[in-house]
Amino acid sequence: MKAVVLYEHGQMDKLIYEENYPDPECGPGDVVVRVKATSLNYHDLFTRNGMPGLTLELPRICGLDVAGEIAETGADVKNFKVGDAVLIDPRNRVEGGLVGETIDGGLAEFCRAPEHQLIPIPDGVSYADAASLPVAYGTAHRMMVTRGQVNKDDKVLIMGASGGVGTGAVLLAKILGAEVVALSSSEVKMQALTDMGADHVINYLETEWVKEIWKLYTKPHRRKYEGGVTVVVNFTGGDTWVQGMRCLRRGGRMLTCGATDSFDPKTDLRYVWSFEFDIRGSNSWEPEDLTALLAMIQAGDMKVPIAGTYPLSEATEALRLIEDREVIGKVIVEP
Numbered sequence: 001m002k003a004v005v006l007y008e009h010g011q012m013d014k015l016i017y018e019e020n021y022p023d024p025e026c027g028p029g030d031v032v033v034r035v036k037a038t039s040l041n042y043h044d045l046f047t048r049n050g051m052p053g054l055t056l057e058l059p060r061i062c063g064l065d066v067a068g069e070i071a072e073t074g075a076d077v078k079n080f081k082v083g084d085a086v087l088i089d090p091r092n093r094v095e096g097g098l099v100g101e102t103i104d105g106g107l108a109e110f111c112r113a114p115e116h117q118l119i120p121i122p123d124g125v126s127y128a129d130a131a132s133l134p135v136a137y138g139t140a141h142r143m144m145v146t147r148g149q150v151n152k153d154d155k156v157l158i159m160g161a162s163g164g165v166g167t168g169a170v171l172l173a174k175i176l177g178a179e180v181v182a183l184s185s186s187e188v189k190m191q192a193l194t195d196m197g198a199d200h201v202i203n204y205l206e207t208e209w210v211k212e213i214w215k216l217y218t219k220p221h222r223r224k225y226e227g228g229v230t231v232v233v234n235f236t237g238g239d240t241w242v243q244g245m246r247c248l249r250r251g252g253r254m255l256t257c258g259a260t261d262s263f264d265p266k267t268d269l270r271y272v273w274s275f276e277f278d279i280r281g282s283n284s285w286e287p288e289d290l291t292a293l294l295a296m297i298q299a300g301d302m303k304v305p306i307a308g309t310y311p312l313s314e315a316t317e318a319l320r321l322i323e324d325r326e327v328i329g330k331v332i333v334e335p
């Protein structure tokens with residue numbers, strides 16, 4: 001099969017486009033999916049580069065989010081048949097492991113998965129939309145809904161709002177009825193976020209954005225604890241960690257699911273105690289997050305912003321968009 005294969009960690013030139021890579025073998029409890037769409041994530045860059053503390057067996061096919069049509073079923077597969085449209089939940093909850101990282105993923109014509117990782121794609125949901133969901137939107141769903149309990153009374157500041165998790169957080173916050181302030185780095189991204197429903201959009205490179213938040217939300221007075229947003233969504237880390245604290249109201253929730261910039265930022269405990277913050281971590285998703293999102297798309301309540309669709313031979317260009325922060329929403333590769 002055709003596949004994009006990572007033989008060693010490094011830069012983009014380490015992802016090799018192969019025309020005759022071995023097809024995956026279908027075990028008795030497995031299916032082989034003909035990949036129709038895979039979406040890329042910042043995680044693919046972590047995998048390509050190599051992550052401190054995690055040794056991966058190489059070669060590996062990246063691409064965590066995989067949607068397609070079943071091409072082959074193993075003898076023990078009971079609930080799916082050839083031709084079914086399925087989304088692969090990237091997490092193997094039985095044996096452990098993650099598709100596209102410790103298990104071969106979607107940057108290939110075919111992908112093997114055990115039956116227990118399959119989720120049927122409902123009618124009316126495209127392969128590209130389904131493939132956009134697990135890592136970015138599933139994580140956003142768990143962070144905003146399950147862990148964050150965002151609701152109509154919330155004022156939510158979202159950093160990294162233009163990316164995969166970020167656009168998911170913006171769309172979900174609006175569906176939940178909250179007021180949204182999105183931070184972004186360019187006019188084009190700001191316009192896209194406004195079109196997605198963000199109530200306020202701030203260019204954090206060109207403004208003193210903490211002061212812009214105060215202008216919006218410090219009434220009656222932040223020193224008396226009433227001012228600020230009620231929720232900060234921060235998966236960027238680095239210098240933004242304390243800046244986010246300066247925007248948060250007393251009793252507010254800091255939600256985090258990652259650290260794109262750096263995972264060991266300086267913190268300021270004075271804010272944590274005096275403003276009685278509630279810092280809530282959120283990790284990945286459960287199958288229920290994915291079925292809830294599929295239902296939202298099917299009902300027309302959520303439209304996934306797709307930044308671009310690329311053939312397999314141009315997968316590195318698709319990943320470059322993420323690396324160079326040119327992405328708005330999700331990038332799709334269609335093998």
Ligand SMILES: NC(=O)c1ccc[n+]([C@@H]2O[C@H](COP(=O)([O-])OP(=O)(O)OC[C@H]3O[C@@H](n4cnc5c(N)ncnc54)[C@H](OP(=O)(O)O)[C@@H]3O)[C@@H](O)[C@H]2O)c1
Nearest residue numbers: 041042139160163164165184185257258259260261283284
């Ligand atoms: N825990 C989990 O299970 C889980 C699951 C999914 C993702 N994550 C994490 O969540 C984070 C976001 O993932 P994603 O796939 O949504 O990424 P993405 O699509 O690349 O979006 C990240 C956005 O963050 C902004 N940003 C700010 N500082 C940045 C920096 N130093 N480097 C790169 N981007 C920066 C960029 O927008 P601007 O240019 O507008 O600032 C960028 O578009 C990553 O750290 C990822 O590992 C965790």
